[in-house]
Amino acid sequence: MQEANRLKRLPLYLFTIIDELKRRARERGVDVIDFGMGSPDKPAPAHVIEKLCQAAHVTENHRYSRADGDVEKRLRQAIAKWYHKKFNVVLDPNTEVLPLIGSKEGIAHLSLAYLNNDDIALVPSPAYPVHFNGVIMAGGILVNVPMTPENGFLPQLENIPKEVVKMAKLIFLSYPHNPTGAVCDIKFFEHVVQWATGKDIIVAHDLTYSDIVFDGYKAPSFLQVKGAREIGIEFHTLSKSYNMAGWRIGFVVGNAQILKTLSKTKSYVDFGIFRAVQEAATAALEGPQDFVDDMVKLYKERRDALVDGLNSIGWKTEKPKATFYVWTRIPAKYSALTALEFATLMVDEIGVAVAPGTGFGEYGEGWVRFALVEPTDRIKIAIGKIKKLLEEQA
Ligand SMILES: Cc1ncc(COP(=O)(O)O)c(C=O)c1O
Numbered sequence: 001m002q003e004a005n006r007l008k009r010l011p012l013y014l015f016t017i018i019d020e021l022k023r024r025a026r027e028r029g030v031d032v033i034d035f036g037m038g039s040p041d042k043p044a045p046a047h048v049i050e051k052l053c054q055a056a057h058v059t060e061n062h063r064y065s066r067a068d069g070d071v072e073k074r075l076r077q078a079i080a081k082w083y084h085k086k087f088n089v090v091l092d093p094n095t096e097v098l099p100l101i102g103s104k105e106g107i108a109h110l111s112l113a114y115l116n117n118d119d120i121a122l123v124p125s126p127a128y129p130v131h132f133n134g135v136i137m138a139g140g141i142l143v144n145v146p147m148t149p150e151n152g153f154l155p156q157l158e159n160i161p162k163e164v165v166k167m168a169k170l171i172f173l174s175y176p177h178n179p180t181g182a183v184c185d186i187k188f189f190e191h192v193v194q195w196a197t198g199k200d201i202i203v204a205h206d207l208t209y210s211d212i213v214f215d216g217y218k219a220p221s222f223l224q225v226k227g228a229r230e231i232g233i234e235f236h237t238l239s240k241s242y243n244m245a246g247w248r249i250g251f252v253v254g255n256a257q258i259l260k261t262l263s264k265t266k267s268y269v270d271f272g273i274f275r276a277v278q279e280a281a282t283a284a285l286e287g288p289q290d291f292v293d294d295m296v297k298l299y300k301e302r303r304d305a306l307v308d309g310l311n312s313i314g315w316k317t318e319k320p321k322a323t324f325y326v327w328t329r330i331p332a333k334y335s336a337l338t339a340l341e342f343a344t345l346m347v348d349e350i351g352v353a354v355a356p357g358t359g360f361g362e363y364g365e366g367w368v369r370f371a372l373v374e375p376t377d378r379i380k381i382a383i384g385k386i387k388k389l390l391e392e393q394a
Pocket residue numbers: 038101102103104105128174178206208236237238239245248249250
C-alpha cells in the first residue's frame with residue numbers, strides 16, 4: 001500500500017532514529033542520559049493536577065467540548081487575562097483567542113487552512129519541525145530562510161527574493177527560538193510588521209518559550225507591536241510553562257479572521273479539548289505563578305552546569321538567554337561527521353543522547369541540541385562522559 005506523496009516528501013524524523021539507538025543502548029544495560037526531546041521532566045503544579053481530578057468527576061465534562069460552553073468561555077477569558085497581565089495586550093476572548101489541542105496541532109492546521117499548491121510558506125531554518133512539516137503536509141511550497149549565528153539567528157527578510165515574497169502567504173517565526181535559544185527584541189517585531197504589512201503575508205509567531213528566560217531578558221509578544229494584529233497571530237502553550245506537555249493544551253491569539261478560518265478548519269477534524277483539561281488549564285493560568293519562577297531557576301541551574309561544563313572540557317558553547325535548549329556546534333574534532341553521525345556516536349559510545357541539528361532542517365547541519373530535561377547531577381555525569389570521549393579521540 002503506497003502512502004500519499006505528501007508523506008513521502010516529509011523529511012526523515014530523526015528522533016525516531018535516535019529513539020531506536022537509545023532503545024538498543026538501554027537493552028545493553030546503558031543508563032542513557034537523555035537530552036534529546038524537549039519534554040519537561042517535572043510534573044504540572046499540584047493545584048492544577050488537583051483541578052483536573054475534580055473536573056474529571058463532573059459528568060458534563062465527559063461530553064464533547066463546545067465553543068459556547070461555560071468551561072470553554074472561562075478558559076478563553078483566562079487566556080485573555082493572562083495575555084493582558086503578561087504582555088499588556090488586550091484580546092477579545094470570543095474572537096481573538098482560540099484554544100488548541102497543543103500548539104503543534106494549531107500550527108499544522110494553519111498551513112492546511114491557508115496554503116494552496118502554489119503558495120509559499122517562508123520558514124526560517126533551523127526551526128521547530130512542525131513549522132516546515134505542516135507546510136509539506138498541507139501541500140504548500142516550503143522555502144527555508146537561512147538563519148546563522150552571525151545574524152543572531154534572525155531571518156534577513158530583505159534578502160528573500162522578490163518573486164518568492166510575491167508568492168508567499170505565510171511566514172513562521174518563533175522567539176525565544178527552538179532549537180537555537182536565540183531571542184529577539186521588540187524592534188525586530190516592529191521590522192517584521194513593517195515588512196509584512198501590505199504584502200498579504202500572514203505572520204505566525206510561536207511564543208512557546210516566553211516564560212523560560214534568564215539573566216533579566218524579557219520576551220516580547222509579537223502582538224505588542226502596533227499593526228501586528230492586522231497581519232498576524234501568536235501561538236502559545238501550557239506545555240513548557242506549566243509542565244503540561246502530555247496534557248495537550250495550547251492556544252493561538254490575534255487576528256480574528258485568521259482564527260475564524262483556523263477554527264473552521266479544526267471543526268472538520270477535531271472536537272476540541274477534554275473539558276477537564278480546559279478547567280485545569282484555567283487554574284494554571286489564573287493561579288499562583290511562582291511555580292514558573294521555580295522552573296526557570298531550575299533550568300538556569302541546569303543551563304549553567306551544562307554550558308560551563310562543556311566549556312571547561314574544551315567544547316565551546318554559548319549560554320542561551322531563553323528556552324531550555326543549548327545549541328552548539330559539533331566539536332572541531334568531529335567536524336567531519338554529520339550531525340546525525342555525531343549524535344549516533346554520542347549514544348553508542350557514551351550513552352548520552354542529543355538531538356542532531358538536521359532534525360530542525362537543513363541549516364541545522366553541523367550542530368546539536370541539548371534539552372535541559374535531565375537533573376543537574378546527571379548533567380555533571382554526562383560532562384564527565386563527554387570529556388572522556390573528547391580525550392579518547394585526541
Ligand atoms: C517552538 C515550539 N512550538 C510548539 C511546540 C509544541 O508545543 P505543544 O506541546 O503545545 O504542541 C514546541 C514543543 O517543543 C516548540 O518547541
